[in-house]
Ligand SMILES: [Zn+2]
């Protein structure tokens with residue numbers, strides 16, 4: 251049995267579209283390698299800092315992700331190696347084990363497809379796009395049904411005319427004086 255504590259830089263982004271460990275960032279590996287009859291059993295954690303975007307309001311979010319790994323790497327010529335399909339079990343190749351795909355898969359599974367900055371993030375206003383978390387309380391737009399828009403225009407024309415008529419009255423009175 252041996253233990254491996256190692257920090258590696260990930261060559262590519264690990265995670266899902268909206269959140270992940272960025273390329274070039276550190277991934278801390280805390281692993282235990284155990285010799286079992288059929289191969290090497292790898293258990294432990296991989297941990298890294300994530301960067302992403304809230305799927306509702308698009309604000310940047312960061313955090314950490316830790317994944318737990320349990321993978322068996324079969325010895326060459328072991329019964330396991332000979333009786334399982336190539337894709338069903340990891341293999342030890344030239345005395346080395348390759349954990350990369352296991353870590354890629356585990357991190358992608360662990361991270362949410364739709365990350366949120368907070369559980370009750372109100373998202374963006376569908377009309378103007380403002381972040382509702384920073385908008386004034388009760389932020390809303392008066393929306394007029396397009397079928398009524400023509401009528402609404404007529405009303406505003408009418409009220410414009412009324413205002414100009416009331417404006418005109420004092421003038422006529424002044425003239426009379
Ligand atoms: Zn948000």
Ligand SMILES: [Zn+2]
Pocket residue numbers: 375376377378379380389390391
């Ligand atoms: Zn709005």
